[in-house]
Amino acid sequence: MISLLKRKSIIAFIAICFIGAFLPMLLDGHPADTVGAPFARPIFWNSNLPALVEMDISTKETSFEWRKNPPAIFSLSGTVKANPTSEVKIVWHTPNKDFVLATLIGQSLYWINMDGRDMIFKQALNLPLIGKSVEALFPSKGKYSITIDGAENCELKLYLPGQRQGLLGTDQRGRDVFRMLIYGIRTSLIVGISATIIACILGLGFGLIAGYTGGLTDALIMRTVDILLSIPTLPILMVLAGIWGKGLWQLVLILSIFSWMGTARSVRSLVLTVRESPWVEGLKALGAKKSYILRRHLVPETAPILLANIALGVPGVILSEAALAFLGLSDPRLISWGRMLHEAHAFGAFTEGAWWLLLPPGIGIVILCLIFMDTGRYLEELIDPRLGSGKNV
Amino acid sequence: MNRKWLIRRILSSLGVLAAVLVLNFVLFRIMPGDAISTIIDPSFSPEAKALLRELYGLDKPMLEQFFIYMKQMLTFNFGLSFLSRRPVWQELLSRLPSTLILMSVSMVLSSILGIWLGIKAALNRGKFVETLVLRLGAVATSFPGFFVQLVLLMLLARTFAIFPLRGSLSVPPPTGTFAIILDYAWHMTLPVLSLTLMGFGGWALYVRNLMVRVLGEDYVLMARARGLTEKRIVYGHAFRTILPPILTILLMSVPGLVSGAVITESVFSLYGVGTFLLEAVSGHDYPSAGAAFYLLALITIISNFFADIVYGLVDPRVRIEGRNR
């Protein structure tokens, strides 16, 4: 057992399971929540780009220095209390020009909710309707201030998400890539492991039945295996995923239906050899029941093969899931690495040059696959030391 | 050759084909929902919708639809596409060359590269070259193909705009046959390169294992003892021995290539059978999706069949045991 823990891939596997299971609990918020501007770079990138700036505005005048590029979004929200007869003016002062953001009169309480992306905002300030208004609101480096004239009391919040945010930046909808990456581990592990386990159980069952019963049942099962093996996998998975909803468990089911054949073949051939062995013959002669022989002798005999098969089967399933999600054939709410790559491909990561949307999920898939393959090969070697070398992939 | 064995192989392939045909029909008929809902728009009255349904033969009983379908599949007359209302076979035929070129070129390149590396590794056992090839091979096979392609695309087509982002021809296309071929090759470089990168690893590992085994055989030792040059031994004797299994693997790698081509076409926006299938699946275009799937399955079945034949020709044991490989 201790030797198991010496293998690096096993340690990595345990670590990744822990991260996937527990880190999401430590991160607050849902991965689908918008946390900042779209396509924000990772926080450690080019420091000339601004990071998120939030400011509470409760005084008549708030001023600050701006020494970076314009932020990605300009948003002002909150409440302003005033005498209904007096005119309230909210003005944005830039080093070059002043913008009157709002002129309010006639109420005692105003609810402000403006955003630089709104057409009505651009129109009111006479800015071009197409393009980013922040570029006009932050024309140069220097001193900026916001004044509220004629108000009694105000509780406003200036929210300026920047072009840098989060450990791994944000995607096209301003979601945190790091958070999605962590949640993606869970999807990949759940899909990969449960589909492989189901496939192995199917394979074990069919393999045992085929090997032990023989005759027509055997022929029938082995023909089915042949047929399933000769169907091009990805196209059939595409068709199935296209037809049967795209939930997590449907996906698991679809993937497991097409990955049990290998296990069934190897279990069957093992059973064939064991069945003919003298001690099983002896048990039979002693009058042992079929089910007893199966349960007590054949199943334990196949256990090591199954274990290795599970570890070796997971990468294939993970890759298939990623491919389906990449083709857009998965539930859009299910955050997975394949889905992240799909969105990067479909929603403009290329024109943005957003490598941070591409590399993390892709490398994640590769690492996970390598870990499982190495674990599987290690288990195989443990079971059968002869396989140590000369075994092809 | 054993005729009985051959007949059995043919029958078994036909059985698979029949299963695929039935599966194909059933799958697309149990799709939930209304097949024509993707092509109608709000201006259609119920009468106009009924007319459409009649036009597409969706008002006929299931059994009749099945017979029509079987006839269509066996005669390669797949009817009209729901989405485009053009004969599916014509549309498929216009897309087939591109897919076949992509698949065959990358198959040839990846096998040549893989075989070469595999032999190099086998000849340098225990040296750095072998470790390198083994590691490279393992990494290459565990990379998701589309990820490699996306990275290549971003690096070589966007950051350093050396290659085009999409399609197989420039717009407007150059004039002159040679210029067109050159333009086409330039467009296909990235797709082919990425498919090759995805495929060579498996080849290298496989050939290395075969070669190591063969190089340990008596006759190779004998040849060495006779003082033949290493080149003669490897390419004249050992390679000839491993050629049949290589041929078999070549044919058996076709299904994987089919999957690879589907993804590749989607990433590079190529006009081919894979994108056609994807479009048809998402557009509920039964006849098109069914036909594309059938065609891809047919390619797989045929290559599997020939793989069996080649294997059987070389290894007489298979002819007797057949299925229990």
Added chain:
Amino acid sequence: MKRKSYAIKNILRFKITSLTIITFIFLLVAASTSYSEVRFDPQKVYGPRIDKLCMVIIRNSDAQILAAQKGDIDIMGDMALPSDIDRLSRDSRLTMSLARGFHAFFLLLNNKAAPWDDKYVRQAAAQAIDRNNIVRTIYSGYCEPINTWLPPVSPWALPESGKVIFDRKAARAKLKSRGYSWNLAGTLVTPKGKVVPKLKLLTPLARVAPTTAELAEQIADSLHAVGFPVEVEPMDFSAMISKLDRKDYSLAVLAWGMGRNPDSLYSFYHSDMDVEGGYNVTGAKDKELDETLHRLRFAKDKAEAEKASIKAQHLLTDVVPSVPIYSRFSVAAVSRKWKNVLTTDKITADNMWTLMMAEPVDGKMRTLNMVLAEEPRNMNPFVASSAYSWQVLGMIYEGMIGSDPFTLEDMPALAESWSVKTSGSGEATHTELLFKMKQGLKWNDGSSLTAYDIKATIDFLKKNKVPRFFDSVKDVKSVEAFDDGRLIVRMNNISYWHLNNVGSLPCLPKNIIDKIKDWQNWNPLDKTGKSGPYGLIGSGPFMLETYKPGEYVMMNKNVHYRMLSNPKRNTK
């Protein structure tokens, strides 16, 4: 689980801050810095001035953007991604234009099932949705929050169509006045004291509508905030449609590409259309609305139609059978290497007028390259159903009536003038359309175009019940053509909309129609002419040269086009 607590947090927040909300009247004026055109008479335009038009098939949006930046593409329309729009707007080599679109997004409510069978509850739902926030976060502002059942660009839409009605407090008050209350978790409790059960919000899967799932989540959050226990369920598009058809749903989101005419309101909200396959998927039934919509559909003339249209739209804001969410702006980019590009607040630069008038700034004539975002696949005008086929076919075929680029009102195309009158009496009262064709018109093969060709087209469509045009011609009783270019179309019943339905049909030459053997399988690009004649013979400004699948569609100038010659030069 996380999601739920998030929604509850939202509720609490809005309990505290639901104050008076400043109501904006959203008035989008054409005032944009990028429009510099002067209004002109579109009938006096001449063109096309370019010889060749290449429609480049680029399906990948990244490739489209990069091609436009590289200068490989001159015109690119219908940009969907906000990041792309912002990016191209910074490119000094491109001009951007923005117009209101015909596409609108609706939240459908099953009017026949609780709790949506009460119009006040529906009104509350409409008020609870924060459209501004949706438009901001999903589309970066490149959409218009709407409160109208017609696309705001339509000349028939009410001017107040953009009014912001979002008011959570009012929504809650409205629910309270109907006897609803809230339990401790903030979920609605019916007047009878039962907690409102989970309401499923159906949404099509991402492949059909990429942003729809996020949109549905936001709508669900908005409704959550006033206590509706809404849960999003993405499902296959066609499965969803068939559920809607059977009224087996509670809530659904769906985008409609709507027409310019208010006539479509009848199909959506008249209770007669609440039949299998009908478009009244909300099951709306309101006596007064039914009556008004009936008057709208069977209006005698424009004045009557206008009156009914206004009334119907006012009624809809009260009945709220469905909740309008937003309408997408269409945004287009044009290279500055071309002049005479027409953009108005109603149409973006990628329009027929631009293609007609565009000339290179440097005077050196070359091919104009334009993006075609999908494969057109089929070029048979009778069966082609995709918008991309029609982007090509629309340049080849014309109707009798066109539409004015500045107002979107009817304007003469093949017909010089027309009139609508009601004749007959009693049961036989019907609409009669009289078109007067322009003189000297020619098809792009040089043969002359007469009223007989139009008659042949209409008769053919009617006889063969071509589904795409069936609704336009099903009420045609007879068509009569005269040598002097008059065309009289007699209908079976009375409706002002017959004019548009018949007037906008694409017209084909009689000798082509006579030669079509099998209209369903006719492939105009098939040189063997197996099912019909080879070639696309129309009267539009362009004609097809080659279609290379997967790559491009090359078009040539129609040398017989009716507006080809420069009227000024001719008078000299």
